[in-house]
Amino acid sequence: MKIIVFCSVLVFTLAYAEARTYRVSKQGKITTLKEAVALSDHGDTIIIEPGIYKEGNVIIEKSLTILGNGLPTMDGEHKYEIFTIHATNVTVSGIRFIDTGVANINDLAAIKILDSKGIKIQHNKFENTFFGIYLANTTSSLIEKNTLYSHGIAENQIGNGIHLWKCENITINKNNIKGHRDGIYFEFVTNSLITNNHSEGNVRYGLHFMFSHNDEYYNNTFLRNGAGVAVMYTKNVKMIGNTFDENWGSSAYGLLLKDIRDSEVTNNTFFKNTIGIHLEGVSRTNFTENTFTENGYAVRLQASSDDNVFNRNNFSANTFDMATNGSLVLNQINGNYWDKYQGYDLNKDGIGDVPFRPVNMYAMIVERIPAAILLWRSFFVLLIDRAEKAIPVVTPEDLKDSSPSMKPYDFAATSK
């Protein structure tokens, strides 16, 4: 027993003592990273000096720390995948990756991580990469403070910024992603965190999220993405403090929720989206303290959704606050602020005395015939809308907020 303890201590100290540092530079002894990787052993550090390195595909299968000094460039020459990592405890930091190859069959990426654990990808820059960071079957890793800029135009000519497939315990923090297909892609990813990222101008979704249970995402910004953010086929996901801005188009959503259960959407901001939140097959999910401003439709609630609660949200300056496609109402809508509310508050308790019906009749006509939007705000539409308000015929009578707030909530004060 003692011998075993001794041996293991010896091995550890030896390993520690022998951890070496290699420098890769254009002028030095080691001129390529491939060389350095071949020379190194587990636990070693490789420092890459400034310069442009064209080495094709570098395969890393040891626990290495690879650091860029002064942002060296790894050039994929529009042909190669640059790093392929298949190891534990690898750190890649401070490197600029440019011009990977473009291939849909094997998903070329700037950094591809397969079946690994304990990976840290930090402070890197990715420019014109097909996929940026690609993780498959990997656990307990950190992707932080990277910048990924590509110039995708069509969906099939560009990959995702940060792509995760079948991973667990991953943290994605403070990355900045632009111009990819999906900014961040999650499929079968569990117990992970997406925080403080900025995903802008991606061809498809800012965040694409499927079959990924027990995840949380906080304080991210999703701006002007082709179709906004999609969260689908998932249970128990928390979406808190995110901003969804200016996602415009006929099938663009601030947030598309499809087949979601037992989740939470709190304190998010939806600003100038064609559709703020679209709900389809969503159950037992709470929507609280969100702010919907200047959206085409703040909330589009498909009849397939049930047992959801909308409470303490602010709705202002939206063209339509709510739209629905059925008359059955299985959701609770309570205590929200609606700027279109014209009721009164005689007992001065801050709650309107008559209910508010957020579904506009004309919204339902526009749902069916989109061209009809052109007549919105015309005198004619105003008249039929007033008539509908007086005697509801088309709009579901039970879809109403019975205790609308007279004043908008100040969430900044409550959350911070």
Next chain:
Amino acid sequence: MISLQQVSKHFGKLSVLSEVNFNLEKGNSYALVGPNGSGKTTLIKSILGMVIPSLGKILVDGEDIKDHWRYREKIGYMPQIGRYPENMRIGQLFDMMKNIRGNTANTDEELIRAFNLHKIVDKRMHTLSGGTRQKVSAALAFLFHAPILILDEPTAGLDPVSVEILKEKIIQEKNAGKLFMISSHILSDLDELSSHIIYLFEGKVAYHDTIENLKEQTQESRLGKAMASFIKEKAFTHAIPD
């Protein structure tokens, strides 16, 4: 000075003037008479360009008036019913007309003074009686020394004293060589004022000659009688009122 050649005017199917021809000479005064609805006012308005003839030409000083407007400088016009911007004061109206004519110095203000209009320059048009309006109309017509004067029922509604003032003015200006065209139903007035007579009937010139000739033909000394017998002679069915 004024020449009408084959002038016709119809409003829809209704023919108001048909093939009217005449020449009016400088220094003469023409009485335009005819029963109600015979086309007198339409004829006057045609000369002024307010009514546009359906056919034919109107020449003023040898120039076709169609699409022209400068020739109106030569015309002073007194309408049958003077209609003026209701909110204007008399003084403002005169100032405006001078301003628009671009003539503020060389004006004939004799009638303004004779009618005592200069004492009520602050009165608004809508407060004026019909007679005072006529005075304003008359004063305006003579204001710019126009060589042609067209007066539509000039004495209607005026008190006897004012009628005399106006008549004197007309005779004075006629003697100064101006061309007058006066339409009226009051034939005794025309007798004094006119040298020629144009009788319109159903849009046609039924008679056009000097008054003297008419009197000779009918052996009557007064124009009224002369007209009456002329009409009887011609077996016109419409009587001239008054």
Next chain:
Amino acid sequence: MPRIIKYIFYDILRTRFILLYTVFLFVCTFALYQLDSDTGKVIMSLMNVVLMAIPLVSIVFTTIHFYNSYEFIELMLAQPVNRKTIYLSEYLSVGLSLCFAYCIGIGLPIVFYGLAPGSLTLLFTGLMLTLVFVSLAFLASVLTRDKAKAIGLALLFWFYFSLIFDGLLLWIIYTFGDYPLEKVTVALVAFNPIDLARIMMLLQLDISALMGYTGAFFQDFFGSHIGIVFSAGVLLLWILVPLILATKIFLKKDL
């Protein structure tokens, strides 16, 4: 021409209607700002005023004014003044007076309370609609000799453009909903100045919803500057075409 305009202006100011109109607009706008602290909502309320009240007041006032100016027009016609000059002077005077009232009544409070998105469009469309309906009033006025008929015709114009047209358009859209209607709809909308003005406002207020509308065509069209130029251009036509038509008729009209 300036001399004549001066007198017509004088006459219009004399009737005090323009003054009342200015005060009315001013008080309305001011009250809206007092009642609601949200400038965006005020702009939206003002939009209804602009789309409903402005055309109505413009067309009715102009028609009445035209008939009340008949004396003046007659008086001028016996003077050495060009008919066209008289007519266009009338147009300019009425148009400018109403625009002036609008600028003071609505423009001043808007600027005073700070420009919001849509404010400038609101001002612009209001002025354009004023001129469009003055043109239509001139057309109505030369089409008939009778004042009551002309006012009736003016009201009919207003009623048609603010209500009937939209009803018909909605019916068309509803009936032919299965066909691609984008281009047809845009073309049809060009036949109603109020709709054009409204859509220019929609572009400011409901851009998010408009962007959702069946994709590329509409987005490309109205989302771009071309759409704005198109709308403004067609509005300009709506001012010019009735005016030119009315002038032509007036030049041949017997008074």
